[in-house]
Amino acid sequence: MNKNILPPKLPLRFFRWYCHPDYREDIEGDLLERFERRMNEKAVNAAKWGFFTDVMRLFRPGIIRSLEGNYRLNQYAMFKNYFKVGFRNILKYKLFSFINVFGLAVAMSICMLIMLMLADQKSYDQFHKKKDRTYRILSKMPRSMTPNASSPFPLAASMRENYAFVEDATHLVPRVGGDVMYGQKNQVIRGYFADSSFFNVFSFDLEKGNKNTALDMPNSMIISREIADLLFADENPIGKRVEFIDRALHIMDFDDGSITGSNPVDWGSFTITGVLDGQKHKSHLKFDVLVSGTSLQALYNQGKLRDLSNYWEWYSYCYTYVVLNRDIKEGDLANALDELVIKHYADLENIRGLKLIPQALNNITPGKFAGNPPSLRLPIEAYYFLGFLALVIIISACLNYTNLSIARALTRGKEIGIRKVNGANRGNLILQFLSESVITVFIALIMANLLLMLIKPAFTGLWANQYLNFDLSGNIVVYFLFLAFALFTGLAAGTYPALHLSRFKPVSILKNPGKEGSGKFSFLKLLSIFQFVVSLFFITTSILIAKQFKHFIEFEYGFETENIINIPLQGNDYQRLSNVLSAVPGVSVVSGSEYIPATAGGHGIGIRKLGSKEKHTHFQILAADSNFVHNLGLKIVAGNNLPPVDKSDRFILVNEAAVKALGYQSPTEILGQSFEANTHRDQLEVIGIMDDFRFRAPFEDDKIAPLMIRNQLKSFNYINAKIASSDISGTVSKLEDKWQQIDMAHPFKYQFFDDQLANANRWIGDIVSIIGFIAFLAITIACLGMLGMTIYTTERRTKEVGIRKVLGARDLNITFLLSRKFLGIILTAICIGIPLSFVVNGLWLQNFPNRVDFGFDVMSLGTLILLILSLITIGSQTFIASRRDPVQSLKHE
Template structure:
């Protein structure tokens, strides 16, 4: 019986080739998007699956009241307190941030990032480590474990275990090149093991692990701050706990709540502070957290992408339902004959469902081909350099694809199967013209829904693209043209500036700790000394006295900072926004005033006021916020070089030669300032690309459905067209007659979709800092695009029908 269903279904698919292609292609392009998201999710679900105790390992999170998301970091003493005082915890470990610098061995230097970890690290995590007793590898001071990739770079295939390397730490961030400072020698370390970094995926990425037993010596030397007993600050360590066998997650929750109650009782500043747990396998993908050790796509992003894919998939299924139901008239006699010869309704339902599933399986084959095409495009997105998707499929994934395809076939074919199988034999065998549906109400509703969705997607894409262009064309208030930012990598900024100024194509050079208007921002809370007003949050930029001139900024009051003398860090500049935030009407009024930091730890004297400029990333805040500029040369991480030569490549080559004379070890690293500012918003371009692709698919599917309906309607009315032409009707009037119902569909879709698109898009736009204007023009562009595509789709069929030969159309079937 099943073989018969498949055979008949295949014959029907071949009989109605155009309708079958529309259904298969529409389902295929929707399924390819869904399968891509399934691959992404399966890829991220592979993270941290190799740890033996994965079901009992939890990361502890800190949550402060008012924070947008919990933090992945915790107070430093937490790990020891959990293991010592609470039976629910079998083992715990912590990773201290801040390891990032240069490893030196026999004249070879390699940049490395990692953590301080205690000896229990490998009792918690099941990394594949070679080199000896894993329990003792990190038990003694000045020992380290490195990754296989780092071992290859540093030793080029030679045995690394037992080798002694020197470490100069520069405070490099685990998330990139950011936060480079002066190189501080941390001493010599013996390599005791090598972690294999292939064959598994972990949310923790590192080049090197230093023994936590090395910290006391660094504390004593003043090279790193001692926060081992600090229960207040929660920004420097990651804490992981393994629950004991038989213990529950609820017991761990109770233990964390008990710690909060005992440690923070009566501390007003810590009121509302909470500690929570997150299972290791729920980290990737998981909830959005701050201070995470790496980049990952949060679970909410998957929900959003899945919603978009579901909309596209439902639209494709509606096409199948719509066209199959419309085609019911041509299959009435088949249904009648089957019922007269003894077929029951369930037999007809199974027949039609087998056809829909066969169509879905054909769509799966086409979707796999489309997936091969779109995968490289997705992997080539800029954002993937941080998310690190591989999108490898395995047998389980392919089985999931097949199951998904069958479910889609069932969903798409269920309504047509129930609808077609309900006709009675006598009615089904009557003249087909008596069964012609009237206003096609249900199918018009489905078509309108598809075009409403399409209009929404087009409007959203146009708006996000306009926002992207707005960011690229934004006036920051300083001149970034022809400026190259060069990482100092621990070198003395004075020497670097002196050498660079000897290059003929260089006009000026300045130094700073961060690059303004990028995604790194430091802050401090200040108020006028002696006042009792609330503290105001200021951005902080550490720079020298050449910064203003180098970026084309000007003073509006006072004088530039003085960088000579022992107390120069006390004399600061503020911007115009700071003048108003502190309650002064005019910029000169604040010159000479004393500012006090929160807690009274520092005081600053304002010597000048600079013109406002955008010093934070555009996506972080709307407008210019208060900021303070001060001189603190030990924190400088970059020099900014303004070039005047037309030969930028030649000037850069000279700068590189000067750099090699200063630092023959570290490579010359530079970025054009304009490129850095543009790079901040490449993620927006990726969003435009992804949503643009989704919008394209939505429109294609909607137009395919419209095309199928147009072909069906023109085919059913071909005799009417022939009679009208014989009676004198011209081509244009016939084309208009055939198109009228479709114009109504597009008109209703625009009336619903236009206001809906504006309302929904305006909701998220209002929460975005430095937003672009959103008015009727953007919606009109989307409406015009949809109208053109809809009219072209319908017009091809109605014009062809209106120009047909009436003699041929009036022939008997």
Template structure:
């Protein structure tokens, strides 16, 4: 009945009728309704409704509540115990179907659980800080930048703490600390930051030795980790001891080798960070007091950025929000600050600052200049999407096989309904079976995780992400809840579908009731194979792209070239020592290794013009570099040998000639260029042939490039080795290295291997997608196996009669396979164009992409067909070869 405006709130009236004692209900309800109508007339409907609700709540007391029935809970327990027993019996009775369901769900659940472990581990970062809920990292952004930057201008902390009460505390970490610490002829390589005295007031790192209130106050003081304290001092107390530090500009992220070694002087160890496995987005071996920077400024060993608001690439800023302030107050302060700076300073167009919560950094949004490598949240969204697709496919298997078994369970359903079972009882029965199946799958999935974990932690990319994938109690509780959810999700449709059967029709159990068309089951099976075909196509395509990058033509000769980090040594000494080694063809030097992921740039225009600056790539090399890598000079001459004027000459590539508006390389020779940094002008001495100096995944074309002879920036020597005994020559190079530098270990990489290693991440993606494709096709084939097994079982009498009448094995196999072959055909018809279209979308955005046509899709189709036909044929051929006498005798 439709509720009128004169009626009290219906939900609370029902609640009252449910809990009130039957003997009191009519009397109390009459008084409640009468009182409600009086209030309706005097106070209005809104107030009357609220007072009615209040009255109902007050009436909910022991003297009015209906008496509890002690036997009810016992009956409930007995009922659920019965559900459990029947569920176990059905699982054991239909062993093949149960195995397919349990194994399929376990495989899919293990993938989901693996992602949960990854996400849980990432969420555990930065949880040890006492003020974690009030700590924010400040991000900066500039116009046209692809992502915000984790670094900020150097003067920012002072401006925040001085002018904005929303900030209780602020600390700053400045990059650039990375080199060799020496104590009693013991040398240890350390990387870290300049940190101010407020570092330990913001973050929760504990000191095993030293006073954290003053540890970073005095100039030329440093705090080191316990692991590095043991390396330098052994069992001695490090506090108060002095080390000599030579900085090489080693980066905090990655394996970069820095540049020229610069002695920074002596530093006193004032603290040792406790040897606790801190999980933090910050990784460091040493913290040098920020007050030490003034000495380095004065000695010109460090760039002075104290008043530079335009340079925002070297410092990280963290603030503690005042206890009575909100994140909105901090954002308002940052907005006000940027507005004031843009008003007073040129060159800050589009510049803005924003706040990022400390606990939201890992994982979080995609940010540039991160202090450590990590997976952004969007990667987890993508992984969740893939896992959800596989999980849904496994649930479809359960739904498919359960509805297919409706005929075999028809008598059970009919008997239960005739003996008084309600539909809700049957729904609970079937849901209990699906939940039980999911819990069994959870046990198997946990075992699968044990084998999958080493494969994930062994991926190349994990050396940067540091996953250990160890679970804890909350994670295991999530697993159990997830299994219950999967059981409900997989079983809800079969439960509703099977429980709606009418008793009379169910008890007839006629063969004619079996539909000739598969309907929903066909749609579910087709969906699974469409998904499988898509994953197979994607995995093959990414593998082809990986191979394409490995075989890419860079335009220079990397064969038999060994790149050796200088580790702060003078490149002349190292080059001269290597040149004396038999088997060495040539030796050159450079600041970076081209095409391996590290890139430097600058802005250039023709001097004396008002043209816009063009963005150039920059290589710092000696005069031997182009010849060593087989890069030809098309106009002019090579860089001059090192002297006082060598740095004023540059080589440019053919792309630079076009970028600056020239058509003939000879016209470029002699031109004077204006570098955007405001330094001295550069004269073009020659033009080289274009070669790939960035990774092929970075862009389609070859950009403008300038090469300059600047020895102070050299970090590598490039040694060309003659064909022959490569390992023997490398051993001789190591001996020569030890004569020049007996302290640092000899490190080297063949250039070919370095170019290939750039795409190890690609190989990881191929591995992950290939594994997911394998899971998807296994689950789909398991479902098909179950369907064909069931079809063969239900039609065994028909097969026996046909064989008695003379039908051949092949004909019967084709008859049983017809429906499933149609499923494969429809899946290919839908999945092939879909796989091509979707994969082509992302491929078009990839630089230097591989050719992608229907040939790749055709290979995927063949793989799908082979697996599908193998699955179908294994059961239909077995059924067709059965003995008709035994079949008909057992059926009778």
């Protein structure tokens, strides 16, 4: 063999380490001969690779040396024995094993569900080639708790032109939404204006069209595959002309119409230049259409859109994304944004303190909550919360395993002693007990997957998931994480029992098997107390949230909602539709409104007295007609109602809270007073004062803010129809018939006002379901652990119970005797859990508007539930033990 070319050192060292000394010399010689032969026949790299494969093939039980000497069993046989004994112990103690397996399976299934959720969210935006260098720019005002996902229009161009480290930048302008028509076909679409840099920043692919030129020409658009199929069927959409009527629908508009656009504006004809299949791209950006940014100038010139291309003040106008050059840090971008803030906002008093903040594309989903988002996502804070709940549950299950393993060790004392006498050291025993816990956890993993199959449909069936759209299908990476998680859980659950049990002294454990474990029972009590403290906390929390949810559902808003249906206009003329629908038999009153009160809609405006130099007072504004007041049963406490729509729209109605906010002592003082708004120079005159009512959702505010109602027909988005007929379904059917006579392009959509108010609070119902389910799991795991401990205690004291019964003890006395220790654990947990639950729940409840009372009723109900479940768990076993025939007990002993 050429002495200059030697076998690879690492494989040779590895072989010499694992090979049995009796075989090492002969086998090594054969390996070297094979290496030399390959050197003569093949290339050097091929010979070295062949040597490595030979070494790995020899790594098998017959050749591996023993780590503990030449005459002991090798590692393979030792681990085989560990797992064999582990399986036997699991089968021997069936009830204890079931409690451990079921508790761990339940906890693991919840953790696995959260892992699937995170895996789904982490998969967003991973297809972009420049994802590691792409940032979204957020804007934040000092008074805001969280930043907005949006930013000013000129930002993208300024970053491109003024900063060399910016490779490219693009922005998306929302509120592109309305009706697109091709021939006789009509579809509602939503999307953005996008400039030609869009495909330089994002890696979306077009099924049809050239993405390098698709957004270059004015009046061109890219549509989704779904819209293309609906409009063009088998035709090739590229080059086709469509008509587009915009209604400024936002991408976040929900199907119930809770967020709607403005009056329709005909934007003219557009050419289809591309088709994009959004289902192939998992992105936080969802859209049906991308309209070329070059189309904006023509719309500005025609007065169909307001030109805000140079307005830095409108920091919530669009979404800006920046790609940095390689090796440029996020801090460089942050410094550049600080410079732009100083340059453009230093002299703007009304938005002083604004910050522009970079957010990495990979941190958007999941990420921290940002206002005005392009799509609805669960914020990272929610995952922290869910992760905390799952951690508590898995800890509780691991504590069950620890409790029962240490308690059961008293029956395994002789086994431990004999193993030590026969030469087993502490390391061997630790491996034995850890192998048992790992076996238990992997059996639990199988059950957890079965439970996960039941939990997933329940989770995806939550109301909020229709907007979050979780995809909980797993992949190879997720399943590998499941296995790693199971192994970690097994080691975590078995570490303390293994360390504790392995230190038993063989002489004392063989002489008195119960002595070694008795000293640690106080620690087991602490573990049990912790479990029940956690259970009591979750029980009281779920009761409190359910009470808060019921309070919102039954909330008194101060206006009538019965038999009122709200119908989105969907771009139709309000006056025409109102005239037709009001003539339907069974309809008593028809009104129009901009949004539906108390459903989390609305916007603000600042007003002050005409000619005054004082600061503007913030008002909520609602566009509605004169029938709106009658329809909702609102009371005019002073002045008159709004005039009909053909009169001047300068008259406004204000509520009593507005009277106080403007500094007037009585409603009559403000009548006839004139005011001006901060958004325009229109003169507003107060014509009437309404009684206060709750026009904001109860979770938004606990105080009634100033409100003005103004009769602005162009801002109406809804018809509010009050049904006086007892045949409600028949009247709705007649309304639908009338609708189809006017508008055959859009389906008839409506919701009952009561249902809309209930839906506005449905998310709290989801929280009730989640917390309630976690509480159920926590108390179930705790009670299972207590059940196992009770069974163990009654079995150990069988002889004592028999003797006491022979001496005349009654069943009730024996039941109390056996239950006394466990009752002490429960009472201690209650004493700790009540103040803990009261303090922690009180903290989040203080930040909740319109909160319910939290006190004795909730705590007592939670305590009662815990006591009942605990007493059933403990009493069922102790009562059976007390009723057992003493003759049979003594005979058994």
